[in-house]
Amino acid sequence: MAIVDVRTYSDSAFFYDRRTTGIAEAETHHVNPHSASRVAYYHPKGVGNYHYGERHPMRPQRMELTNHLVLGYGLHEHMTMHSSRKATEDELREFHDGDYVDFLKRVTPKSSTQANGSKFGIGEGEDCPAFHDLFLFCQQYAGASLAAARKLSQGATDVAVNWSGGLHHAKKGEASGFCYVNDIVLAILELLRYHPRVLYIDIDIHHGDGVQEAFYLSNRVLTVSFHKYAANFFPGTGNLSEIGSDLGKYFSLNIPLQDGIDDESYISLFKAVMEPTITTFRPAAIVLQCGADSLGCDRLGTFNLSIAAHGECVRYIKHFGLPLLVLGGGGYRQSSVARCWAYETGLLTGQTLPNALPPNVYYNFFGPDYALHPPLTGHIQNLNTRQSLERIRVTIREKLRYLNGAPSVQMQEVPPDLPGFLEDERREKDDEEDGDERRAGDGAERDAVGRKRNEYFDNDEAQVRGKRSMRF
Numbered sequence: 001m002a003i004v005d006v007r008t009y010s011d012s013a014f015f016y017d018r019r020t021t022g023i024a025e026a027e028t029h030h031v032n033p034h035s036a037s038r039v040a041y042y043h044p045k046g047v048g049n050y051h052y053g054e055r056h057p058m059r060p061q062r063m064e065l066t067n068h069l070v071l072g073y074g075l076h077e078h079m080t081m082h083s084s085r086k087a088t089e090d091e092l093r094e095f096h097d098g099d100y101v102d103f104l105k106r107v108t109p110k111s112s113t114q115a116n117g118s119k120f121g122i123g124e125g126e127d128c129p130a131f132h133d134l135f136l137f138c139q140q141y142a143g144a145s146l147a148a149a150r151k152l153s154q155g156a157t158d159v160a161v162n163w164s165g166g167l168h169h170a171k172k173g174e175a176s177g178f179c180y181v182n183d184i185v186l187a188i189l190e191l192l193r194y195h196p197r198v199l200y201i202d203i204d205i206h207h208g209d210g211v212q213e214a215f216y217l218s219n220r221v222l223t224v225s226f227h228k229y230a231a232n233f234f235p236g237t238g239n240l241s242e243i244g245s246d247l248g249k250y251f252s253l254n255i256p257l258q259d260g261i262d263d264e265s266y267i268s269l270f271k272a273v274m275e276p277t278i279t280t281f282r283p284a285a286i287v288l289q290c291g292a293d294s295l296g297c298d299r300l301g302t303f304n305l306s307i308a309a310h311g312e313c314v315r316y317i318k319h320f321g322l323p324l325l326v327l328g329g330g331g332y333r334q335s336s337v338a339r340c341w342a343y344e345t346g347l348l349t350g351q352t353l354p355n356a357l358p359p360n361v362y363y364n365f366f367g368p369d370y371a372l373h374p375p376l377t378g379h380i381q382n383l384n385t386r387q388s389l390e391r392i393r394v395t396i397r398e399k400l401r402y403l404n405g406a407p408s409v410q411m412q413e414v415p416p417d418l419p420g421f422l423e424d425e426r427r428e429k430d431d432e433e434d435g436d437e438r439r440a441g442d443g444a445e446r447d448a449v450g451r452k453r454n455e456y457f458d459n460d461e462a463q464v465r466g467k468r469s470m471r472f
Helices: 062-072 098-106 134-153 183-191 209-214 263-281 307-318 334-349 386-401 418-433 435-439 459-466
Strands: 039-042 080-082 159-162 198-202 221-228 252-257 285-289 324-327
Touching: 039 134, 039 334, 062 334, 080 134, 098 134, 134 159, 134 183, 134 324, 159 334, 183 198, 183 209, 183 285, 183 324, 198 263, 209 221, 221 263, 252 263, 252 386, 263 307, 263 386, 285 307, 307 324, 307 334
Parallel strands: 039 080, 039 159, 159 324, 198 221, 198 285, 221 252, 285 324
Antiparallel strands: none
16 A cells, blocks of 8 residues: 655745755855855835936936846846835934034025035035935935945845945035945944954045045055046045055055056956955955946046946955945946946846846836947047056055054944844833833843843844944
């Protein structure tokens, strides 16, 4: 008589099945070095619906074009998708001055001329105009970068992407270069709660001055910026001589370039600089700003980089296998920006994208070629000689010798992030109000937040609360 093996609910992976006892289980990504990277993708809802002004080169709509290409290529099936909460005012004040945050909160297009907006770099005629819902826009893109940094710190992902972030020019108390809130600095500060050293890499055509200035005195953040450097080109900083100060001396590296650099020269120099930088500094996490204005044919840029070359920089940094936060930045030809960031999302998820663009609601923006890698037109003369690039490479190598190895950081417990702190405060208040009732329990040992040690609780919450960090 044949025995029929009837399927039951125990066949589900959620139930223990004795028939699998003794069978080796597949290795997870925590121990398998060849497994695919986990990618978390952040796109705040409606972040592309803001408008700087009719003739302003910055167009947040490029984020919507990018997102539709990402969805059209089916990349959402290979990563987790997130729409994060807004950053709070207190979170913005972790870096920015309180007066500046208060001004951002109340400024409107009508009031900017009457509210001393020029003091903060905001107003009519400035690079950073006051537009409708400006503060909400800042909260959205900054909140996404903070959420992405927390995801990395919790070990819940290997790569986190926020193309709406990367606004690297904003200062502590001033808007600059189309940037109001420096989400990069906020994200790095969050990463530093759990990681002893963070490497910041900037491939925007403009110097990452806001991030460099924020960490100019620190030896826990090494900033590396590849950019055009000229007296009449914004922001006018980023010379080889800018190396940091005090504890941060030699922890700021600048690679100043001239007009017209091509794919081969850029990639060769990028790898020649980044490989010894990473092996010398030994970062625990990397933040990569992928400004797309370094592409050829950009409205404000003067390089000759293709989308493939720009993406090769992203692929090269990813292959080091360190926790990686990837952000957007500049980019003023919307169709090129969307193509570039969609292509790089494919690289990060390990997917090969066909050259033909998928149908989407913005399909007509990508004409007449409708290709992921359109031919580069409008070639600009390359003013970067082989000798000048070699001089930069040698100079950077010499500066790396002064790092004298990675700086050590004392280990100690750090307080939870702000949402966790507020949650703990609320629970402590509840404990005080009904302490008698809690003490009347079964006497089981409880932890610091009033839970029994044998109670089940959410894994993410446990990771945040149980995490130890490296900090001064």
